Amino acid sequence: MPVQKPIKITETVLRDAHQSLIATRMPTELMLPIVDKMDKVGYHSVECWGGATFDACLRFLKEDPWDRLRKLRDGFKNTKLQMLFRGQNILGYRHYADDVVEYFVQKSIANGIDIIRIFDCLNDLRNLECAVKACNKEKGHAQVALSYTLGDAYTLDYWTNIAKEIEDMGADSICIKDMAGLLLPYKATELISAMKGATKLPIQLHTHYTSGVASMTYLKAVEAGVDVIDCAMSPFALGTSQPATEVMVETFRGTPYDTGYDQNLLAEIADYFRPYREECLKSGLMDPKVLGVNIKTLMYQVPGGMLSNMVSQLKEQNASDKYDDVLKEIPKVRKDFGEPPLVTPSSQIVGTQAVFNVLMGERYKMATDQTKDLLSGKYGRTVKPFNPEVQKKVIGDREVITCRPADLIPNELEKIESEMKQWKQQDEDILTYALFPQVATDFFKYRLAQQEKVDLKQADTKNAAYPV
Numbered sequence: 001m002p003v004q005k006p007i008k009i010t011e012t013v014l015r016d017a018h019q020s021l022i023a024t025r026m027p028t029e030l031m032l033p034i035v036d037k038m039d040k041v042g043y044h045s046v047e048c049w050g051g052a053t054f055d056a057c058l059r060f061l062k063e064d065p066w067d068r069l070r071k072l073r074d075g076f077k078n079t080k081l082q083m084l085f086r087g088q089n090i091l092g093y094r095h096y097a098d099d100v101v102e103y104f105v106q107k108s109i110a111n112g113i114d115i116i117r118i119f120d121c122l123n124d125l126r127n128l129e130c131a132v133k134a135c136n137k138e139k140g141h142a143q144v145a146l147s148y149t150l151g152d153a154y155t156l157d158y159w160t161n162i163a164k165e166i167e168d169m170g171a172d173s174i175c176i177k178d179m180a181g182l183l184l185p186y187k188a189t190e191l192i193s194a195m196k197g198a199t200k201l202p203i204q205l206h207t208h209y210t211s212g213v214a215s216m217t218y219l220k221a222v223e224a225g226v227d228v229i230d231c232a233m234s235p236f237a238l239g240t241s242q243p244a245t246e247v248m249v250e251t252f253r254g255t256p257y258d259t260g261y262d263q264n265l266l267a268e269i270a271d272y273f274r275p276y277r278e279e280c281l282k283s284g285l286m287d288p289k290v291l292g293v294n295i296k297t298l299m300y301q302v303p304g305g306m307l308s309n310m311v312s313q314l315k316e317q318n319a320s321d322k323y324d325d326v327l328k329e330i331p332k333v334r335k336d337f338g339e340p341p342l343v344t345p346s347s348q349i350v351g352t353q354a355v356f357n358v359l360m361g362e363r364y365k366m367a368t369d370q371t372k373d374l375l376s377g378k379y380g381r382t383v384k385p386f387n388p389e390v391q392k393k394v395i396g397d398r399e400v401i402t403c404r405p406a407d408l409i410p411n412e413l414e415k416i417e418s419e420m421k422q423w424k425q426q427d428e429d430i431l432t433y434a435l436f437p438q439v440a441t442d443f444f445k446y447r448l449a450q451q452e453k454v455d456l457k458q459a460d461t462k463n464a465a466y467p468v
Contacts, residue, residue, distance in 0.1 A: 105135050205226050
């Protein structure tokens, strides 16, 4: 029997919840007034940074993501802050050199992050080594997240063996990251029980409500001994987000798993976010489509974001009638590509290639650059080998990388700094530019223009106060 103890909760309303429901558009000024109340709940942690927040802050909100982190750190006096980190990809879409990864980890922790959740889209642990070591060095909590998926290769042995490897690697905890909501309740009992038998590390479970089973999955996982679950305050819960915090708190009340959280306090926090939810629904920022249950997720193992991406690609090509053909093609492409989990960026690579295969009328007649990179080993090692015929057709005799991809990337921090030094106002700006050079440059120009406006205003006020 697993040890019965209070379940801990990571609150996602300041990161994954709004990333999943409103494309990461919640501004910092909306977060800050509620921080004080959230800090009193007693959460295991609050996830508030990383993932798509970095890009969205710069690109759409014209905010400095580092500034957001510092303001949240100032407000959360008692609660650990957590971020999501894509291994060697950091928060971008390519692999970066080790010196960039190390510097990013160092600056994240220096600016206020306590727990870094580090994952790789292929579950290739080699792509996580550098970030885990850097996190250990900075005395942060390194949590390795496994992208949960289904397939012939993903047996209980696969999950227990990889859990042992993560422990040996020096991680502080493990997260099962179920991005598509594929983990069913009784499968959660099996998985958590098996992993608890394989490792002493705490285990956290992260899922999405997309397929409709997430709350039941959490119930069975908690009974099986999981240590932490990810939840979102009810105005930004369910649909493609996480189960609702208040519902899970109430579910376990009066049981050995009781969180002890105050429902009145949670109600005040929910009341704060509710008007913003209504505003997002009214403006169209929150699409009611993402709030329902999509059972096709379980049938085709396709995350909600990947489905919507595919629908828009087909619409653009006036080929919406090919939707079912593409859905059938996705599992075939995934098999050809070594059965990777479908999460950014592998989900986009598989989905786009499936669309091409159907529209061209011949499989792999045309391949995207990302497909070529994946089949050349540039993203790392998949759990099963690639289909050799498909690999040959797509990349010909191109040499395939078998080492850790980042071993082939020379240090790049100095070069990046020299490229952007005219914009640098803080050390963190180097990292912002490293991840998104064009978006960062546009933001730096905007920041400068805002600062010049303030300077002009101050000069005018000064001159008006002291007429010459």
